Amino acid sequence: MLYVCDENFNRLGMVGSFSYLLWRKKYSSAGEAELHVDVTMKNIDLLKKGNILFRQDDNEAMYIYYRGFSDDNGVDQLVVKCSSLLKWMDRRILWGTYNFSETVESAIRQMINENLINPSVAARKIPQVQLTALKNITGPITKQISYDEVYSSIEDLCNTYDLGIRCIFDGRSLKYDLYEGTDRTINQIENPQIILSKSRGNLLKRTYEDADNDFKNTALIAGAGEGTARKTATIESGTGLSRRELFVDARELSDKADEQDEDGNAIDIPDAQYRQLLLNKGTGKLAEYVEFISFDCELDVTKENTKLNRDFFLGDLLTIPDERLNILMNSRLLEHDEVYQKDGKSIFVKVGKSVPTLPQALKRMVK
Structure with a gap:
C-alpha cells in the first residue's frame, strides 16, 4: 500500500x-x-x-x-x-567556504545543520528536516568546500569514505541519518554470514562486471598560486604500466584562513595543513576512478534462508561466490530495487561498484 x-x-x-x-x-x-x-x-x-x-x-x-x-x-x-527526500538538500548551496578538520560525520552534519536546519538566514530553513543523534562514526578529514550544492557535496563525501546516508520517515517526521552497513561476509564471525549464489539457490540471475579502463591510482594535485609558485601535492602508486596518472585542478582551494591579522590581512593556512587539503581533494577524485567490479543479482523471493530487510540490509558487506566464474567477492550492497508488477514482486541488488553511466562520467569530468 x-x-x-x-x-x-x-x-x-x-x-x-x-x-x-x-x-x-x-x-x-x-x-x-x-x-x-x-x-x-x-x-x-x-x-x-x-x-x-x-x-x-x-x-x-x-x-x-x-x-x-x-x-x-x-x-x-x-x-x-x-x-x-534526501534530494531536498539539492535546493541549498553551501553559503560560503567550509574548512573541515574533523570526522566525516561531523562535517556532513554541519553542512546540513547550517544550510537546512539552523541557517543564519531564516528563509533558507527547511523546517521539515531534522537529524538523528550523533553516532561518532570515525573517519577524520581535512577538507575545504566552497559554494557547492549541499547534496552533491555530501554525496561525494559518502562515496569517498564509504558512508551511508538515508532519510527516516514515519509519516509524521523526517530525519536524515548517517550510518555504516554491517559486515556479514565470510571473513568475520561476529554477525551471521550472508552468502548469495546460484548454487545456494537464493539467486535467480546474476550479471558480473569487471572494468578498469578509467582506473587511476596516482594524482598530481595543483592548488593555489601561479606557475612555479603553485602549491602541489602528489598521491603515488605503481610503476610502469601499473601506474595510472591523473591531474587534479584544485585551484578553488584557498590557502588563506578565515581569520585575519591585526592589519586586516588574511592569514595563510600553514603549509602542512594546506598540503593535507590538497591530498584529500586528490583522494576524493581518485575515488571516482576506481576499478569497477560488481554483481547485479535477482534474488529468489521465495527462499527463506536469506531475505532482504530481514537477514541483510542496504549497505551491508556480503559474500558472493561464483564457482563457474572462479570469483569470490566480498563487497557492499550499494543499491537495491523492489519491483512490483501484476505478476508479483521481484528484488534486484547491486553489490560493488558498476561502470558509470554517461551522465555520471560527464558529471565527474566537470567537477
Missing part, C-alpha cells in the same frame, strides 16, 4: 492499486521511485508534483518531481517519477 502526503506531511490519501512500481534505494545517494497507475481524477489530483509517497513497511519516502501520461498497449497510464 502506498500512502500520499503533502510536503508538510499532511496525509492526503492512498494508492490502492497500480500496474508497476519501482522502489530503488541506494547506500550513499538518494533513492528513487517510479509508479504507473490508471488515469483517474483521484490519481491525477493525488499524485501531484511535490507530494510525497511512502510505505508502512519502509522508512524511505519519495517526493514526486515528474509526471506524464502514456497510452502504451492501448491503456491510459499516469506515470510519476520520484526522488528520496
Whole structure:
C-alpha cells in the first residue's frame, strides 16, 4: 500500500492499486521511485508534483518531481517519477567556504545543520528536516568546500569514505541519518554470514562486471598560486604500466584562513595543513576512478534462508561466490530495487561498484 502526503506531511490519501512500481534505494545517494497507475481524477489530483509517497513497511519516502501520461498497449497510464527526500538538500548551496578538520560525520552534519536546519538566514530553513543523534562514526578529514550544492557535496563525501546516508520517515517526521552497513561476509564471525549464489539457490540471475579502463591510482594535485609558485601535492602508486596518472585542478582551494591579522590581512593556512587539503581533494577524485567490479543479482523471493530487510540490509558487506566464474567477492550492497508488477514482486541488488553511466562520467569530468 502506498500512502500520499503533502510536503508538510499532511496525509492526503492512498494508492490502492497500480500496474508497476519501482522502489530503488541506494547506500550513499538518494533513492528513487517510479509508479504507473490508471488515469483517474483521484490519481491525477493525488499524485501531484511535490507530494510525497511512502510505505508502512519502509522508512524511505519519495517526493514526486515528474509526471506524464502514456497510452502504451492501448491503456491510459499516469506515470510519476520520484526522488528520496534526501534530494531536498539539492535546493541549498553551501553559503560560503567550509574548512573541515574533523570526522566525516561531523562535517556532513554541519553542512546540513547550517544550510537546512539552523541557517543564519531564516528563509533558507527547511523546517521539515531534522537529524538523528550523533553516532561518532570515525573517519577524520581535512577538507575545504566552497559554494557547492549541499547534496552533491555530501554525496561525494559518502562515496569517498564509504558512508551511508538515508532519510527516516514515519509519516509524521523526517530525519536524515548517517550510518555504516554491517559486515556479514565470510571473513568475520561476529554477525551471521550472508552468502548469495546460484548454487545456494537464493539467486535467480546474476550479471558480473569487471572494468578498469578509467582506473587511476596516482594524482598530481595543483592548488593555489601561479606557475612555479603553485602549491602541489602528489598521491603515488605503481610503476610502469601499473601506474595510472591523473591531474587534479584544485585551484578553488584557498590557502588563506578565515581569520585575519591585526592589519586586516588574511592569514595563510600553514603549509602542512594546506598540503593535507590538497591530498584529500586528490583522494576524493581518485575515488571516482576506481576499478569497477560488481554483481547485479535477482534474488529468489521465495527462499527463506536469506531475505532482504530481514537477514541483510542496504549497505551491508556480503559474500558472493561464483564457482563457474572462479570469483569470490566480498563487497557492499550499494543499491537495491523492489519491483512490483501484476505478476508479483521481484528484488534486484547491486553489490560493488558498476561502470558509470554517461551522465555520471560527464558529471565527474566537470567537477
